[in-house]
Ligand code: SF4
Ligand code: SF4
């Protein structure tokens with residue numbers, strides 16, 4: 001089975017946010033009250049009920065007073081997924097045959113370690129303390145349908161297909177190297193940038209923290225030989241994030 005991917009071409013994005021709406025609609029994610037913080041970007045961050053957000057970036061321009069850059073922010077569906085490396089609860093995060101990194105909230109124990117394992121600050125937690133993030137419309141892909149965001153995008157800024165074919169097509173139109181092509185074993189979400197990725201808020205060289213890799217190799221196996229997922233998670237949490245602090249009132 002060929003690995004699937006989304007190719008995002010920010011140059012083609014008009015900031016209409018139809019992909020945000022389609023994602024919410026397909027995944028039955030409720031609307032949220034938002035606050036104007038002086039930007040057209042809305043909401044200002046990913047939330048447990050917002051899997052895909054269009055980031056609005058304003059940069060100085062010689063021709064116009066300002067230049068707008070728009071880019072979709074969501075889970076990257078990393079081949080080498082830091083969230084999966086650190087997660088101590090088997091099945092809470094899993095990979096499908098298409099390369100999608102999906103989740104099962106029933107198996108999530110709410111330890112929040114995947115936040116520390118993700119180089120892109122993606123996992124969010126709902127009110128029941130369960131992980132929430134883009135699932136690549138796993139159900140649609142399983143039925144040979146494109147993800148809702150790609151299906152809806154009116155400009156072709158988000159396209160879906162076999163990963164190798166998307167890369168080959170992008171190269172044909174002049175994008176020699178895509179963001180995500182080689183990073184973290186190859187991302188399931190690729191970006192065709194004309195500007196530097198950091199202008200869009202993306203790390204030039206995403207890496208899984210060494211401590212996560214180390215503890216993945218040392219402690220995680222213990223949870224499988226009897227220590228128990230919750231106990232292992234507590235130790236990992238202490239080592240990676242630090243001791244639990246009392247909530248401020
Ligand atoms: S972007 Fe973060 S949450 Fe998504 S697969 Fe990669 S590590 Fe996991
Ligand atoms: S792939 Fe599906 S879940 Fe992910 S951002 Fe697109 S519409 Fe949302």
Ligand code: SF4
Nearest residue numbers: 013014016017019153
């Ligand atoms: S639907 Fe397409 S053009 Fe509109 S904001 Fe999303 S990516 Fe951009």
